[in-house]
Amino acid sequence: MNGTDFDSENPNCETCNIRTKSILQNATPETIEKINNGKHFNKHSRGNHIFKSGDLASGFYFIKSGFVRNYRSTGGKEQTFNIRGPGDWIGFRDAISSDSFFHSCICLEDVETCFITKELTEILMKEDEKFQSEVLRQMAKEWRESESQVVSLGTKQVHSKLAELLITLKDAAGGSDEIEIKMTREVLASIIGTTTETLVRALTDFKNRNIVHVEKHKVTFQDMAALYSLSEMELDKMVKVHS
Known part of the structure; x- marks a missing residue:
């Protein structure tokens, strides 16, 4: 160990x-x-x-x-x-x-x-x-x-994969509207199977559309309806995360 x-x-x-x-x-x-x-x-x-x-x-x-x-x-x-x-x-x-x-x-x-x-x-x-x-x-x-992760990595666009990841992290933090992500941009990019540059562009787009606010390692969720829509998550997952 x-x-x-x-x-x-x-x-x-x-x-x-x-x-x-x-x-x-x-x-x-x-x-x-x-x-x-x-x-x-x-x-x-x-x-x-x-x-x-x-x-x-x-x-x-x-x-x-x-x-x-x-x-x-x-x-x-x-x-x-x-x-x-x-x-x-x-x-x-x-x-x-x-x-x-x-x-x-x-x-x-x-x-x-x-x-x-x-x-x-x-x-x-x-x-x-x-x-x-x-x-x-x-x-x-x-x-x-x-299996779902393999399908997601193979079929979803970066925005959808990033939205699903943010929802998952929000759920893991107890559903808080503000979370601290203690991971580097490189690690986040590796999770959704993209480059760091593409991840940063997607986060910036989310911020410009007032879906989330990002400041250093803190993420504030502003429009969950838009985030759910972008995530293309299965209904049972959305219910679990939202409950």
């Missing part, structure tokens, strides 16, 4: 505020107790990696607080897969299907995680059918998101 500070504090899974947002929401009390006793609570500083591509995948992480970026470097360029935040897991598929992590995970801000070993995960999936079902449901959801 990279750039990880182990802390003596160990949150209780039974009272954790993100439990209902994670795969533990329907787990049995016995499963919660075993995870509570077997997890490792970690604090990671902004800019540090939680893991890198090729690192040993001996387990996976729940994000308790903060946001991370999952990416892979190819030919000297970084391709961002997604942004994950509180309640999400990271590294799960690699932990149960291979010996090493396929991609890298870096902290966009200070992050708290709970690490669950591969061995404990395999035991719990055999013992707790509800936990197993929730794991499979979450994996299916991520596969659908990955």
Whole structure:
């Protein structure tokens, strides 16, 4: 594990505020107790990696607080897969299907995680059918998101992809009308599969049309109806984001 500070504090899974947002929401009390006793609570500083591509995948992480970026470097360029935040897991598929992590995970801000070993995960999936079902449901959801991302990158114009990304970041920040994006323009461009110059032009266009106001790393949302229209998001996603 990279750039990880182990802390003596160990949150209780039974009272954790993100439990209902994670795969533990329907787990049995016995499963919660075993995870509570077997997890490792970690604090990671902004800019540090939680893991890198090729690192040993001996387990996976729940994000308790903060946001991370999952990416892979190819030919000297970084391709961002997604942004994950509180309640999400990271590294799960690699932990149960291979010996090493396929991609890298870096902290966009200070992050708290709970690490669950591969061995404990395999035991719990055999013992707790509800936990197993929730794991499979979450994996299916991520596969659908990955497929949607491929379609989006291949068919949507830059303005549409940028609008969807901004809505997603707004939702991740709790729906606030003003958010701070702790990512460089280069990273944002890599997420939607475009150049930095094209991203900046699209942001400027949004600003000139009074859809959003951008000042350094702060984005203020001014016209959500226009942003939704530009995003071409599926109806179920729009309802989820707006609710």
